[in-house]
Each structure stands twice: as structure tokens, then as C-alpha cells.
Amino acid sequence: GAGVSQSPSNKVTEKGKDVELRCDPISGHTALYWYRQSLGQGLEFLIYFQGNSAPDKSGLPSDRFSAERTGGSVSTLTIQRTQQEDSAVYLCASSLDPGSYTEAFFGQGTRLTVV
Amino acid sequence: AQSVTQLGSHVSVSEGALVLLRCNYSSSVPPYLFWYVQYPNQGLQLLLKYTTGATLVKGINGFEAEFKKSETSFHLTKPSAHMSDAAEYFCAVSDRKRALTFGSGTRLQVQP
Numbered sequence: 633g634a635g636v637s638q639s640p641s642n643k644v645t646e647k648g649k650d651v652e653l654r655c656d657p658i659s660g661h662t663a664l665y666w667y668r669q670s671l672g673q674g675l676e677f678l679i680y681f682q683g684n685s686a687p688d689k690s691g692l693p694s695d696r697f698s699a700e701r702t703g704g705s706v707s708t709l710t711i712q713r714t715q716q717e718d719s720a721v722y723l724c725a726s727s728l729d730p731g732s733y734t735e736a737f738f739g740q741g742t743r744l745t746v747v
Numbered sequence: 748a749q750s751v752t753q754l755g756s757h758v759s760v761s762e763g764a765l766v767l768l769r770c771n772y773s774s775s776v777p778p779y780l781f782w783y784v785q786y787p788n789q790g791l792q793l794l795l796k797y798t799t800g801a802t803l804v805k806g807i808n809g810f811e812a813e814f815k816k817s818e819t820s821f822h823l824t825k826p827s828a829h830m831s832d833a834a835e836y837f838c839a840v841s842d843r844k845r846a847l848t849f850g851s852g853t854r855l856q857v858q859p
Binding site: 636665667673674675677680688691723725735736738739740741 | 753783789790791792793796837839845846847848849850851852
């Protein structure tokens with residue numbers, strides 16, 4: 633596609649439910665990142681996929697958070713047993729090659745509200 | 748390790764005035780540095796980046812930033828603010844191995 637696509641754009645869920653957030657990166661981009669943006673906060677790094685290498689999961693806040701990237705393309709971020717503090721905008725980005733550091737392109741984000 | 752500090756969570760300037768948004772970084776290796784802008788209800792858009800070469804980098808919409816290694820700074824400037832510049836601005840650093848580390852952001856207000 634023309635840009636990074638995220639779905640859904642908005643998600644309201646009840647506390648304790650599981651949610652899946654989807655990211656479709658720009659075709660050909662080998663690197664994919666997930667960030668979380670809470671109200672009044674900066675961007676918090678969650679996880680980073682680079683090609684076939686093991687993902688960098690060092691930013692995941694708890695074991696309720698997980699992500700996968702299938703076929704080196706689409707990624708899904710899963711939050712299990714959601715809590716109110718999980719409410720935030722989840723941003724996905726992709727780039728051609730982080731080694732040379734080309735631009736990271738961001739999606740519009742998924743606004744998650746846990747009630 | 749890498750980190751970014753943005754001084755001032757909110758900056759207000761008058762239309763036509765100089766814009767200065769401050770960013771200091773920490774990196775164990777020569778960094779790549781970025782400024783992104785986020786308009787209300789939109790995703791992040793790259794303003795400019797420094798990787799190697801000239802330390803004064805020009806970006807879109809008249810913005811520029813200067814990499815000063817001795818001061819570990821990458822401040823963003825624009826000579827004359829426009830109402831359309833009102834947005835949130837994020838400085839970010841990369842050590843080329845890991846994902847970008849972002850600062851906490853600076854919200855720019857432009858007063859008429």
C-alpha cells in the first residue's frame with residue numbers, strides 16, 4: 633500500500649478482554665516497530681522486528697503484551713486481559729533498513745480505550 | 748544506551764517569531780537524530796534527520812536543526828512561526844541497531 637495501515641482506528645474494550653491490533657507496513661520495508669503514546673506522554677517503544685532476526689521485545693511492559701509478524705509483513709499486537717492503564721494510542725512504523733536509517737513511516741495509530 | 752530529553756513540554760510563540768525547540772540526546776555511539784511532527788489526530792511525519800555529513804540540516808516547512816556534538820544537542824528552529832506550525836514535535840535518536848528512542852514531545856502553540 634501507499635503507507636502504513638493500522639486497524640482498527642479506534643477500539644473500545646472492556647477491562648479483562650483481549651484485543652488484537654493490526655499493522656500493515658509499507659511493502660518492502662524490513663523493519664517494523666510498535667510504539668505506545670499515552671495522553672501527555674511521549675512515544676514508548678514496545679517491540680521491533682527486523683527481517684528474520686529475533687524481535688527486540690525489550691519495551692513490552694508486561695507479559696500480557698505480545699506481537700508477531702507473519703511472513704515478514706503484517707504484524708499483530710495482542711494485549712491480553714486488558715487493564716485501564718493500557719488505554720493509549722498504539723502506533724506502528726516501518727522503515728526500509730534501520731542499519732542505514734532511512735525514514736520510519738508511521739501509521740495513524742489505533743486508539744485503544746479500556747472501560 | 749540512548750535517550751532524548753526535550754526541554755519544555757509546551758512552547759508558545761507569536762506568529763512571525765522565532766521558533767526554538769530544544770533537544771539533548773545521549774548515545775554511546777555516533778547517533779542518528781530526527782525531528783518528527785504530529786498534527787492533531789494524525790500520525791507522525793518526519794521533519795528532518797541527521798545521519799552524517801553537514802551538521803546543519805534543513806527540513807520541510809522551513810524548519811532546520813543543527814547537530815552539536817560538543818553540546819549533545821539537536822535543537823529545532825524556524826525563523827518565523829506560522830499558525831499552521833502548531834503541533835507536537837518529537838526529537839528522536841537512533842544508534843542504528845535498535846528502534847528509535849523518542850523524547851516526551853514539545854507542544855508548540857502559535858499565537859496570532
